[in-house]
Amino acid sequence: MSGQPIIHFHGAAGTVTGSCHLVELGETRVLVDCGLFQGSKTEKELNYRAFPFDPRKIDAVILTHAHIDHSGLLPKLVKDGFDGPIFATPGTIDLCSVMLPDSAHIQESEVEHLNRRNQRRGRRTVAPIYTPEDAALAITLFRPVGLETWQAVGERIRFRLWNAGHLLGSASIEMEIAGSPDLRLLFSGDLGPSHKLLQFDPEAPSGWDYVVCESTYGDRDRLEATDKTRREALRGEVVAATRSDGALLVPSFAVERTQELVADLVYLMQTGEIATCPVIIDSPLATRASAVFRKHAKSMDNGAFLVRALQARNVRFTETVEQSKAVDFIKGFHIVIAASGMCEAGRIRHRLKNWLWREEATVLLVGYQATGTLGRILEEGASTVRIQETRSRSVRASESSIFTAVMPTARNWPIGCVCGNRCEPVFFLSMARTRESQVFGSACRVSCQSKRSSPLTLTPHSG
Numbered sequence: 001m002s003g004q005p006i007i008h009f010h011g012a013a014g015t016v017t018g019s020c021h022l023v024e025l026g027e028t029r030v031l032v033d034c035g036l037f038q039g040s041k042t043e044k045e046l047n048y049r050a051f052p053f054d055p056r057k058i059d060a061v062i063l064t065h066a067h068i069d070h071s072g073l074l075p076k077l078v079k080d081g082f083d084g085p086i087f088a089t090p091g092t093i094d095l096c097s098v099m100l101p102d103s104a105h106i107q108e109s110e111v112e113h114l115n116r117r118n119q120r121r122g123r124r125t126v127a128p129i130y131t132p133e134d135a136a137l138a139i140t141l142f143r144p145v146g147l148e149t150w151q152a153v154g155e156r157i158r159f160r161l162w163n164a165g166h167l168l169g170s171a172s173i174e175m176e177i178a179g180s181p182d183l184r185l186l187f188s189g190d191l192g193p194s195h196k197l198l199q200f201d202p203e204a205p206s207g208w209d210y211v212v213c214e215s216t217y218g219d220r221d222r223l224e225a226t227d228k229t230r231r232e233a234l235r236g237e238v239v240a241a242t243r244s245d246g247a248l249l250v251p252s253f254a255v256e257r258t259q260e261l262v263a264d265l266v267y268l269m270q271t272g273e274i275a276t277c278p279v280i281i282d283s284p285l286a287t288r289a290s291a292v293f294r295k296h297a298k299s300m301d302n303g304a305f306l307v308r309a310l311q312a313r314n315v316r317f318t319e320t321v322e323q324s325k326a327v328d329f330i331k332g333f334h335i336v337i338a339a340s341g342m343c344e345a346g347r348i349r350h351r352l353k354n355w356l357w358r359e360e361a362t363v364l365l366v367g368y369q370a371t372g373t374l375g376r377i378l379e380e381g382a383s384t385v386r387i388q389e390t391r392s393r394s395v396r397a398s399e400s401s402i403f404t405a406v407m408p409t410a411r412n413w414p415i416g417c418v419c420g421n422r423c424e425p426v427f428f429l430s431m432a433r434t435r436e437s438q439v440f441g442s443a444c445r446v447s448c449q450s451k452r453s454s455p456l457t458l459t460p461h462s463g
């Protein structure tokens with residue numbers, strides 16, 4: 001049994017979130033990602049179960065990137081006894097240093113809210129999945145690894161990271177398992193898309209035996225969103241939203257999507273395509289993440305421009321609650337970018353509460369809105385919504401969405417990049433529901449028909 005590795009899929013199998021793959025080779029156990037389950041109540045409940053393996057017996061974690069659905073259970077892993085190294089790029093480590101404590105605060109406040117309800121209903125109270133102290137401890141275990149540099153784990157496993165072009169610091173993992181013959185594995189992590197404003201296009205060598213490939217948007221075709229088309233869409237939305245004493249409210253993910261938006265808005269203002277107005281980033285996490293982006297600007301595409309945009313005179317960041325409240329008193333048209341991206345938490349809910357009933361407001365949705373979220377309800381054109389359990393608000397604001405212009409999609413990249421040369425790889429399609437991965441699987445096979453062989457695609461099941 002010690003000759004061949006076994007891969008166990010403990011998350012992101014038949015579902016989009018909770019990426020966690022265990023590679024077992026004899027006595028060596030390496031975890032690729034350790035992500036939080038997000039989305040429906042049933043999926044979130046998976047975060048409270050015990051790990052289906054013993055965290056004390058994991059030798060190392062290799063992290064593809066900082067997004068919480070890939071990194072968000074690391075503090076729980078450490079709380080449950082893991083004390084080995086967590087390998088990641090320097091960018092990923094710096095982002096995790098702001099995102100994991102933030103995630104811990106969210107866990108704590110969600111549980112506080114839940115326990116108040118449980119107490120009212122005479123139910124048992126629950127403990128948070130982990131605390132800020134657990135997150136702080138997890139951060140001490142990070143070990144930086146540069147791109148394209150081999151790193152050994154145990155006697156027969158080594159790996160190196162390749163730019164995945166998805167997020168600051170994001171990487172695909174090339175894993176080599178010594179044997180006769182050697183086995184070559186690729187864990188794609190989340191990928192691209194190409195032409196992303198702040199990231200260089202993804203890259204990796206070819207010739208794999210096995211590929212664990214994300215297929216989140218596997219049922220959709222790539223939409224070519226160049227800088228020009230993306231900015232053109234944004235320009236149209238800002239122009240349509242501009243009213244004296246109006247506001248454009250943009251619910252946005254705090255990390256990278258917010259920084260991309262600021263760069264695009266400042267670009268459009270500097271080229272005179274839209275009028276210059278205050279741009280307020282109303283999110284403590286986005287403020288901290290922006291500092292990380294400034295630190296790593298040299299490793300990013302358009303990094304120098306981003307730094308200048310973040311320092312533009314009309315771009316302001318709020319940190320304290322008082323600074324956030326002051327946003328309500330801004331006179332004249334302004335743009336507020338606030339987390340969370342699907343309007344489920346964060347300061348965007350305060351802004352929406354204050355503005356949704358006014359005709360001078362526009363809500364611009366720039367990311368995927370999952371079913372059941374306030375963002376999705378707004379996207380579907382609800383006339384009233386309920387915010388912060390107070391009362392229903394009638395919606396008079398306009399809603400717009402440039403989602404399609406900026407949506408990331410990975411469908412084409414892995415086929416070209418991975419099937420390039422000699423391989424007849426087996427694809428394990430992760431990070432997707434069954435439908436997306438089936439459609440993506442057929443696309444892989446069709447794409448490879450002209451070649452010598454076509455890959456076998458499998459949708460893994462959890463465990």
Ligand SMILES: [Zn+2]
Nearest residue numbers: 065067166190
């Ligand atoms: Zn991601």
